[in-house]
Amino acid sequence: AQKVTQAQTEISVVEKEDVTLDCVYETRDTTYYLFWYKQPPSGELVFLIRRNSFDEQNEISGRYSWNFQKSTSSFNFTITASQVVDSAVYFCALNDYKLSFGAGTTVTVRA
């Protein structure tokens, strides 16, 4: 069974639109961490955000924000006012005893 599901395969938007990426996870552990990584065309994964299972407070960091809802096992990520440089593959990941990645969502931002 897949532990991390990213239902959106591809999203295409015009610059300045907001983009929300969905992530649903599955774990039996009560202590775990959730992550979002960005993979630009260069290939290197870049760490974006981290949230632990005990902190459901949603936050905003610059143009990034996330919505963690433990009741629905979801950890959605939003890019506000998207820019062309945001074009990349975004991965959601769960670390309970090891890191498990979703399949990724390809985001294309058109000028």
Place this chain on the structure above:
Amino acid sequence: DGGITQSPKYLFRKEGQNVTLSCEQNLNHDAMYWYRQDPGQGLRLIYYSQIVNDFQKGDIAEGYSVSREKKESFPLTVTSAQKNPTAFYLCASSRETGGVNNEQFFGPGTRLTVL
């Protein structure tokens, strides 16, 4: 600057050959990892190492081998036993394996193509 380096960036291999992918980190991290990425898929764990001279199989270790003789280095050998080795390989490190809060830092990757 601290970081992870992988070499080469592109690697071509003939069928039946073994090849070794290099991964070096100067972050003083204890744990290192190797992942494989195929198009349209997430990362799958091949091997990981928590300390020098110790490593564990991940989800898809068959056809691969690793060594961890130095803290900074974690080379991956793709053997001829790996039936479908063409993929993008990513190396990562973190402060420790057991801490679920530790983010992993990734290298730039090696794209392996079997001819």
